[in-house]
Amino acid sequence: MLKFKFKIRPVAALSLTAMLMIAGCGSNTAGNAASTGSSAKPSATEAASAPAADRLNIKASFYPMYEFTKNITGGLADVELLIPAGIEPHDWEPTAKDMAGISDADVLVYNGAGMEGWAQQVIDGASGSSLIAVEASKGLEIMEGSEAEHDHGHAHEESGAGEAGHEHSHEEGAADEAGHDHEHDHGHDHGGLDPHVWLDPVMAIREVRTIEAALSAASPGNAAAFKANSEAYVAKLQQLDQEFRVGLQNTKRKDFITQHAAFGYLAQQYGLTQVPIAGLSPEQEPTAAQMAEIVDLAKANDVTTIFFETLVSSSVADAIAQEIGAKTAVLNPLEGLSDEDSRNQQDYLSIMRQNLEALSAALNE
Incomplete structure (x- = not known):
């Protein structure tokens, strides 16, 4: 059996506080939501008819980030996918129009770990706005790209879950665990990192919870609904994880x-x-x-x-x-x-x- 050893290196990410302070003291939308004092989830009709100023305007970088965010927000926010269907995200770069749209948004949800090479430039460019940048992979152990991708003749240790020090926790709690902060490399490639954390359902659960925590902070009036939606979706991901365990x-x-x-x-x-x-x-x-x-x-x-x-x-x-x-x-x-x-x-x-x-x-x- 060919075996691989994946190196893990610490990669720092922004704390939630830092994310909320990237371009200011938070979204005006969040303030509007907080002033209502309501945490009840409105009906679909109420959500659809809510004034635009009371709804978060969210940009999601590529499909998994969009899917996770839509499941968290339900009908309580406007979520737009930046990279359209059928486009390979490694090939995509934001246009000036895209960058302006992100700057005007309340929230940008992106994976990080070098997946979106354009993200940091866009975030820096939005420094005069109230944009909240949510890095979904914050706090996760990020693999380095292995030499095995380029040299299949070397012997490597199996990339199984039992590798010492590299086990994923099955207590899918908050992603900001001690010792797991990462300083992500935002180059135009992955910076030698493997960003594909969403393909592990356990990692996906932690990304969902990271996104939910940031959106709840951005819109406190919807926090209870976001939390309930998140937990319902996490239950589906936990079922998916169990199916993979049994099936493989x-x-x-x-x-x-x-x-x-x-x-x-x-x-x-x-x-x-x-x-x-x-x-x-x-x-x-x-x-x-x-x-x-x-x-x-x-x-x-x-x-x-x-x-x-x-x-x-x-x-x-x-x-x-x-x-x-x-x-x-x-x-x-x-x-x-x-x-x-x-x-x-x-x-x-x-x-x-x-x-x-x-x-x-x-x-x-």
Whole structure:
């Protein structure tokens, strides 16, 4: 079994207080909400008819952040997805219009850990506004990109959940745990970090709670409703986590080959080993030597499925599958919805269950 060792380095993130002070003393909207003194959740009709000034205007960077935020806010805020369906988020940069819209918003929800290379520049540019920046990955243990993404010939320790010091807590409490503050690198790439924390349901729970805490602080009048909505969604994520545990517990093999190194957190959480063809960026092309090593590994381990993803070309996965007589299948990193996903009303939970089904099938062949 090919094994990997992921390095963990501390990455600082803004405390909630710092987030609330990024551009001032908070949102005018938050003040309006607080003055009502009401924590009851209005009906859908009441929410829809509420004056715009009483509703948070929230920008969410890419799909998982949008999905989590919508589930927290229900009908009590206006949430806009910055990166539209069908666009690969690694390729997206905000236009001047986008940046102006973010500056005018009450809240920006983004993943962090280097996923949105543009985020810090936008936040800095909004320093004269009342924008509250919510970094959903704040407080999480962020993996560094491993040399394994570039050199499959080295021996590595398995990226399973039992690795000392790298276990995820199953007490999915507040994300701001002692010793887990991180200083994220906001370059135009991931800065060597793996930002794909949302693909681990346990990590997703902690992101949801981080977002909920910040939105409740921004709009105290809606805090009780946000909390109730958050807990209802967390219960669904906990059920998803349990399904992954049961579904992947006794598979015949633990290694899976994927085109994009997006599944390290998921692999670590459920005792699997991700073997990425390329690196953290889905556009990264492997060298001929790396391709040859992957082919040799797949043959040696009787791999019958090579995973590729939506939104980018499957040509590399197709070439390896053809070379070894394997088939290809989709493992969706949920960086955005495809047009087909949108038409079929897919969401985070349904696509994650499709990922579980695909993994279970491939690991039991």
